[in-house]
Amino acid sequence: MIVRKLDQAEHGKTRKLWEEVFSEDTAEFLDYYYFVKARENQIYVVEEEEKIRSMIHLNPYEIRIGDKLFPSFYIIAVATQKEYRGRGYMGTLLRRCMQEMYSRKVPFTFLMPAAEAIYSPYDFRYIYNQSVGGMKKSGTAGSADDVMRNSMRQNSETECRDAMLWDAEQMADFFKENFEGKWQVYAERSGEYYRTVILEQQSERGGVRLLKADGSITGMFAYAREAALEVREPLYLPEYEAEVIRQIRRLQREPEEPVRIYASLPSLCDGTDFRPVIMARIICLNRFLTAFTVPEETEMECSFAVIDPIVTQNSRIWKLHSSSGEREIHVRETEDSEGVLPVAELTELLFGRTPIEEIKKRPGVILTEHLEAELEKIVKLEYVFLNEIV
Numbered sequence: 133m134i135v136r137k138l139d140q141a142e143h144g145k146t147r148k149l150w151e152e153v154f155s156e157d158t159a160e161f162l163d164y165y166y167f168v169k170a171r172e173n174q175i176y177v178v179e180e181e182e183k184i185r186s187m188i189h190l191n192p193y194e195i196r197i198g199d200k201l202f203p204s205f206y207i208i209a210v211a212t213q214k215e216y217r218g219r220g221y222m223g224t225l226l227r228r229c230m231q232e233m234y235s236r237k238v239p240f241t242f243l244m245p246a247a248e249a250i251y252s253p254y255d256f257r258y259i260y261n262q263s264v265g266g267m268k269k270s271g272t273a274g275s276a277d278d279v280m281r282n283s284m285r286q287n288s289e290t291e292c293r294d295a296m297l298w299d300a301e302q303m304a305d306f307f308k309e310n311f312e313g314k315w316q317v318y319a320e321r322s323g324e325y326y327r328t329v330i331l332e333q334q335s336e337r338g339g340v341r342l343l344k345a346d347g348s349i350t351g352m353f354a355y356a357r358e359a360a361l362e363v364r365e366p367l368y369l370p371e372y373e374a375e376v377i378r379q380i381r382r383l384q385r386e387p388e389e390p391v392r393i394y395a396s397l398p399s400l401c402d403g404t405d406f407r408p409v410i411m412a413r414i415i416c417l418n419r420f421l422t423a424f425t426v427p428e429e430t431e432m433e434c435s436f437a438v439i440d441p442i443v444t445q446n447s448r449i450w451k452l453h454s455s456s457g458e459r460e461i462h463v464r465e466t467e468d469s470e471g472v473l474p475v476a477e478l479t480e481l482l483f484g485r486t487p488i489e490e491i492k493k494r495p496g497v498i499l500t501e502h503l504e505a506e507l508e509k510i511v512k513l514e515y516v517f518l519n520e521i522v
């Protein structure tokens with residue numbers, strides 16, 4: 133068994149395994165992926181008999197946490213040839229990738245799991261719930277059509293078309309001006325980010341629909357048409373919701389064609405569910421901790437031991453300190469510990485997924501009253517917006 137990182141020129145060799153394991157993906161999508169994404173990503177493989185039997189792809193993203201930018205990787209295409217499953221290849225590759233990411237001081241990595249049970253043993257935990265719903269049907273109270281009928285805005289001068297690559301910078305500006313402060317954690321929406329999104333949606337028989345008024349973007353949403361129409365991440369100024377609905381309606385093949393809407397406002401959907409979709413794993417803990425803040429008027433000082441059985445460099449005693457008048461948390465190693473936190477429980481706590489009252493009941497967790505009170509002062513990362521597909 134050989135475990136190695138592929139050279140960039142070798143990335144195309146993994147396409148055969150992708151097609152074998154993920155047979156639902158179209159040739160058009162894979163053409164896009166291997167031309168665009170695989171030019172910049174990292175791929176780790178297990179080889180047996182000089183052939184690739186297992187793989188993991190690490191796709192790079194810039195992640196904004198508060199007002200800071202950090203490198204991260206989205207883990208996808210975790211695949212093993214059927215005849216070679218059950219040999220621990222996936223675990224071997226995950227551990228190798230985590231060590232590589234630690235060397236790059238990546239705060240955390242993330243993925244969309246096929247099943248939670250696959251990744252929880254590696255201390256991945258859910259950090260993002262995505263809204264999923266269908267377009268409200270015609271004739272129902274509060275339906276999308278009601279919104280259009282009740283809209284007082286005249287939309288005759290609204291320009292609606294699919295985005296082209298040269299629109300990407302303006303799309304990034306639209307997000308920054310109107311949505312940047314809404315979430316604490318998200319992939320940085322740069323012009324390059326939106327150029328990639330446009331190409332990705334086109335590979336899935338869709339695009340990104342733009343709404344513009346007087347030359348300025350007023351709304352946008354990604355859409356794809358595989359088996360059915362899917363709309364992803366509609367972002368728009370509130371007064372243009374009716375026009376967003378009109379544009380979605382125009383994409384339907386017939387009036388009653390089902391539409392699935394992901395990461396949307398509830399007003400567009402009927403029976404919206406919030407489903408856990410993205411799991412994360414802390415990689416470089418001390419760098420991750422520097423992304424956190426406390427209220428400016430608060431003083432905070434505590435220390436605790438972290439247990440990390442995979443990225444063992446995180447298994448240290450960490451001292452956190454912040455003085456009154458500053459929001460930044462200073463992090464360093466120390467020798468005196470007030471308690472113990474396994475890395476998985478720390479993840480749930482810092483992302484605001486599980487309250488400290490429940491965390492302290494978990495096996496392996498030790499918290500003094502002082503440590504518990506100090507950890508409560510940290511501003512948790514509860515508002516996450518990670519809708520990346522690849």
